[in-house]
């Protein structure tokens with residue numbers, strides 16, 4: 162039965178979505194069956210995987226609010242073995258709509274419990290808040306990964322997250338634990354990065370992953386192409402570090418790089434015959450924002 166891991170930090174922009182998308186994609190091309198659940202109304206994990214939600218009739222919103230069969234919300238992505246339950250703008254109102262709902266904290270858990278046996282791992286990308294959507298994620302999850310950006314005030318606010326976790330453990334999900342703390346966007350040219358890493362290790366001890374994700378431009382660019390780093394630039398330092406992280410999370414023997422290469426080369430062939438890359442490129446050129454970046 163698939164483990165459920167929530168990627169959570171109420172602070173904005175700490176690398177939750179980048180980590181969710183790239184951990185899921187690497188594990189998927191390593192032949193694990195992975196489901197990514199995007200419960201952030203911003204829908205960055207959904208768009209980062211190249212999924213356009215215009216015209217989509219079922220999203221995680223319907224599964225949580227209307228208890229529609231969650232199976233109908235599962236989409237395939239361009240990454241082999243990676244399925245996605247997309248976010249939708251409707252989720253923006255979900256925090257308020259959930260307030261009066263019976264068993265409001267358990268809606269996501271109830272939905273995911275029906276399908277978890279189909280996956281090796283389910284990852285939930287949380288929004289930057291500690292509202293009811295995040296509480297739903299913490300109630301559904303077996304464990305959480307906390308990404309921390311190596312910047313000023315990196316650890317400020319974490320006591321609030323710890324308090325929320327403890328409340329969830331006491332009342333909703335006693336088995337919830339910290340899977341790991343992930344340091345992201347490290348810039349070793351600054352003393353600050355080393356200070357934050359040291360501070361995080363003092364506070365969270367062995368829960369902090371040995372792998373630290375550096376600041377890497379390729380990781381920033383990839384979502385604009387609707388691709389995870391493993392499909393966008395497999396040789397970049399960002400890709401290598403997310404692969405190292407996956408080995409740390411799953412154990413090195415769980416990841417066979419030979420299998421990754423085989424799956425990637427068959428994906429490339431498929432892309433060439435279906436024109437997936439070309440479509441992404443066209444989408445990129447159509448977007449005025451991204452044309453300006455070029």
Ligand SMILES: Nc1ncnc2c1ncn2[C@@H]1O[C@H](COP(=O)(O)OP(=O)(O)OP(=O)(O)O)[C@@H](O)[C@H]1O
Pocket residue numbers: 172173174175176177178179180201203205287288289345346347374375376377378380381382384399
């Ligand atoms: N290692 C990295 N190197 C460079 N840029 C990064 C890295 N990780 C994330 N980013 C960029 O930083 C920004 C914030 O990252 P991301 O969206 O993953 O954070 P988040 O915690 O999901 O944000 P939010 O709280 O808004 O959901 C994005 O523009 C992303 O592309």
Ligand SMILES: [Mg+2]
Pocket residue numbers: 177178179201205206286287288
């Ligand atoms: Mg995000």
